[in-house]
Amino acid sequence: xxxxxxxxxxxxxxxxxxxxxxxxxxxxxxxxxxxxxxxxxxxxxxxxxxxxxxxxxxxxxxxxxxxxxxxxxxxxxxxxxxxxxxxxxxxxxxxxxxxxxxxxxxxxxxxxxxxxxxxxxxxxxxxxxxxxxxxxxxxxxxxxxxxxxxxxxxxxxxxxxxxxxxxxxxxxxxxxxxxxxxxxxxxxxxxxxxxxxxxxxxxxxxxxxxxxxxxxxxxxxxxxxxxxxxxxxxxxxxxxxxxxxxxxxxxx
Amino acid sequence: xxxxxxxxxxxxxxxxxxxxxxxxxxxxxxxxxxxxxxxxxxxxxxxxxxxxxxxxxxxxxxxxxxxxxxxxxxxxxxxxxxxxxxxxxxxxxxxxxxxxxxxxxxxxxxxxxxxxxxxxxxxxxxxxxxxxxxxxxxxxxxxxxxxxxxxxxxxxxxxxxxxxxxxxxxxxxxxxxxxxxxxxxxxxxxxxxxxxxxxxxxxxxxxxxxxxxxxxxxxxxxxxxxxxxxxxxxxxxxxxxxxxxxxxxxxxxxxxxxxxxxxxxxxxxxxxxxx
Numbered sequence: 054x055x056x057x058x059x060x061x062x063x064x065x066x067x068x069x070x071x072x073x074x075x076x077x078x079x080x081x082x083x084x085x086x087x088x089x090x091x092x093x094x095x096x097x098x099x100x101x102x103x104x105x106x107x108x109x110x111x112x113x114x115x116x117x118x119x120x121x122x123x124x125x126x127x128x129x130x131x132x133x134x135x136x137x138x139x140x141x142x143x144x145x146x147x148x149x150x151x152x153x154x155x156x157x158x159x160x161x162x163x164x165x166x167x168x169x170x171x172x173x174x175x176x177x178x179x180x181x182x183x184x185x186x187x188x189x190x191x192x193x194x195x196x197x198x199x200x201x202x203x204x205x206x207x208x209x210x211x212x213x214x215x216x217x218x219x220x221x222x223x224x225x226x227x228x229x230x231x232x233x234x235x236x237x238x239x240x241x242x243x244x245x246x247x248x249x250x251x252x253x254x255x256x257x258x259x260x261x262x263x264x265x266x267x268x269x270x271x272x273x274x275x276x277x278x279x280x281x282x283x284x285x286x287x288x289x290x291x292x293x294x295x296x297x298x299x300x301x302x303x304x305x
Numbered sequence: 306x307x308x309x310x311x312x313x314x315x316x317x318x319x320x321x322x323x324x325x326x327x328x329x330x331x332x333x334x335x336x337x338x339x340x341x342x343x344x345x346x347x348x349x350x351x352x353x354x355x356x357x358x359x360x361x362x363x364x365x366x367x368x369x370x371x372x373x374x375x376x377x378x379x380x381x382x383x384x385x386x387x388x389x390x391x392x393x394x395x396x397x398x399x400x401x402x403x404x405x406x407x408x409x410x411x412x413x414x415x416x417x418x419x420x421x422x423x424x425x426x427x428x429x430x431x432x433x434x435x436x437x438x439x440x441x442x443x444x445x446x447x448x449x450x451x452x453x454x455x456x457x458x459x460x461x462x463x464x465x466x467x468x469x470x471x472x473x474x475x476x477x478x479x480x481x482x483x484x485x486x487x488x489x490x491x492x493x494x495x496x497x498x499x500x501x502x503x504x505x506x507x508x509x510x511x512x513x514x515x516x517x518x519x520x521x522x523x524x525x526x527x528x529x530x531x532x533x534x535x536x537x538x539x540x541x542x543x544x545x546x547x548x549x550x551x552x553x554x555x556x557x558x559x560x561x562x563x564x565x566x567x568x569x570x571x572x573x574x575x576x577x578x579x580x
């Protein structure tokens with residue numbers, strides 16, 4: 054039996070799109086997280102949600118709903134402002150807010166939420182790499198969770214004072230000050246954060262020469278973020294940021 | 306002599322544009338301007354290789370690797386079904402990165418003529434082809450160990466459809482650039498030497514149901530099939546192609562460059578009488 058190219062092309066479409074259609078109809082086709090972690094399939098915790106499956110795209114409300122952790126505790130644990138909208142704030146946003154921690158080779162992010170949820174609820178969770186928590190989260194867990202000595206020791210030795218590392222301008226849910234002056238709006242937009250790119254700095258009006266003199270290096274790619282560049286070149290981001298911010302402020 | 310298979314060209318163009326449109330729509334949707342009726346899934350969700358790297362994690366813990374979803378497994382299963390019957394038809398007909406390399410290769414052919422795709426001596430080249438199995442092993446092992454999609458940091462396919470987003474790691478952009486530059490000299494360099502998914506699908510060439518078969522009794526030994534093979538397989542020296550590099554492009558067949566009807570065909574066979 055032989056097959057020609059037209060039939061092969063036809064078969065290809067049938068198999069690929071047929072699989073998609075069948076799996077869609079059966080409800081298996083998922084291209085994004087369902088915001089419901091998978092459940093433990095056996096043992097003492099059968100049917101309970103598995104903290105290991107918490108995704109960065111989950112909002113604090115999703116975590117709160119599934120693991121029955123009050124959103125107030127989540128907001129306090131991760132040292133966020135009281136006005137933070139738990140529907141909008143996603144676990145992955147923590148990496149933006151605490152981006153400066155990268156320079157200390159630590160991270161507060163989705164892994165921290167997984168650990169916090171697991172310890173808070175007493176659900177099993179295997180830590181496969183060192184995971185850090187804000188001191189606020191450590192405090193809540195000590196007050197409210199039933200921790201073993203080993204767990205207590207772990208969170209105490211991996212608690213971080215995050216106030217020193219917070220990138221305030223990435224805390225998008227902070228209540229905004231009313232501001233009617235356009236110039237002030239523009240100035241507020243010129244805050245250098247972990248996501249600011251060289252292209253943005255140039256667009257604001259900071260010259261390439263000025264940026265390169267601060268970096269003491271040439272800009273390799275204008276689309277790169279300043280923080281990524283600093284990390285790559287092993288330059289202290291906070292120092293560079295401060296100097297660039299002075300230049301940005303001087304533009305007003 | 307036909308050097309292209311029309312049906313394949315149309316399928317390649319369709320999938321290239323389809324995936325590109327979805328990638329753009331994914332970005333648009335994040336800004337609230339998504340195109341209705343078109344999927345806005347992430348490329349990770351639509352890559353069947355995601356299914357390969359997540360299998361260990363799925364079996365051992367029931368979880369998916371970060372950024373991978375059920376859709377990757379569905380696509381992987383469909384590609385495996387196709388591979389069981391027709392070999393790595395995904396590589397030769399669907400993969401947009403393979404298509405891009407072919408398009409750049411057309412320019413390389415114009416520049417280097419017969420020298421194109423023949424720069425590396427066969428004895429060295431045939432050994433380099435196994436590097437992709439090392440890549441496959443490393444990627445699967447590292448993903449199983451970390452449960453993180455580390456391959457994305459060097460993945461030229463992801464870079465190709467996301468280079469404008471600022472989300473692509475520099476090494477991935479460098480690999481994409483290297484692949485594109487290499488395509489001017491060698492046909493499908495990424496597929497031949499480095500693609501872990503191609504390595505996985507290549508294994509199906511050893512036992513696929515429909516094989517490229519050359520009829521020795523009608524063959525005029527012109528060697529056109531071997532010369533035209535983008536993967537440098539010596540089709541003219543074999544009766545049945547079980548080479549792990551075959552991508553089922555059908556260029557070597559009597560629908561393509563073979564001048565004799567019904568001589569090189571994609572067909573089921575009668576036993577292992579070949580080579």
